[in-house]
Amino acid sequence: MMKHTPFSLMLIAVLAFSINPIIAKIISDEVSFMGTLLVRFLFVVLFLPLVVVLIGENTFSFFLRSAKEDYCIFLYWPYF
């Protein structure tokens, strides 16, 4: 199996990013941009903890611990 490196993974990420405007355009008649954005954010918040559980971490304590310890997380708001 091919060993994935940050660069090959980044190419996958870039491809995944590029699909976004195409789908946004296809569904724009039915769902607004804000609606699409909300669903995207919601999916990450709901399903990432699931991925973390699959990895073997205790999600609740993991994210709560990170909230207490990582002062940096409060700087993430500019992304919005």
Place this chain on the structure above:
Amino acid sequence: MGLFYLSFNYIPINRALFIFFTYPIITSILAHIFINEPITKQDIISISISFIGIVAIFWKTSLSGGTLIGDVMVIISVLMWSGYIVLNRYTALREVYYKQTFWIFAFSLIFLLPVFIFTDSFSTFAAASAKTIFLLIFVGFVSTLLPYTILNYASKHMKTSVIGVFILLSMVLTIFLSFAFLGEEPKTNVIIGGIFITIAAITSVYSFDQLFSFRKYVKVRLKHEGWRAAVRILLRR
């Protein structure tokens, strides 16, 4: 992101996009100032090539019109987006990458929710067709969860300037995909710009010296082990 899309109400979309796509330059400068990342000759070359690509894409496109407030909104959004990439790199070197992804989106969701409630309605989703629901789920997983987690992971291993130029590649791929799936034929200058951005992404990873010596190496491996080995070498960089 919100500011960027809001700016479309004040200035032409082309002008907003043109200003926004200068973010690799801002990202490199911010990374140099805040996390002491050196700006090498290779970075300057790749960012310059990507800028030429952007200029080519917007060649002969009207960028005039609009109001100052629109420009200010885009400039702030460029600074925010660049700041996000730099911050990603800063925290990626210290934290677990999926932890970052979770908090970024949790914060974004908290801020977006009231805006959505005021400007939109949840009934939008109830009226959506099965195809749209499927595409929404697809966008949530494939086009959001996957790339942002990878981006956070890659930030630990890649320089900020390289990430900035790499993300520009998604624009080139979008142009290609919109041609393939939506039948939107790109203009010649857009194709030329896309080629420049692709070259910029390659040169951000490989210097010209590496590229020329590497070519001989790949050629030899290609001859003996076939194209699969050559692709493997290129991606393993």
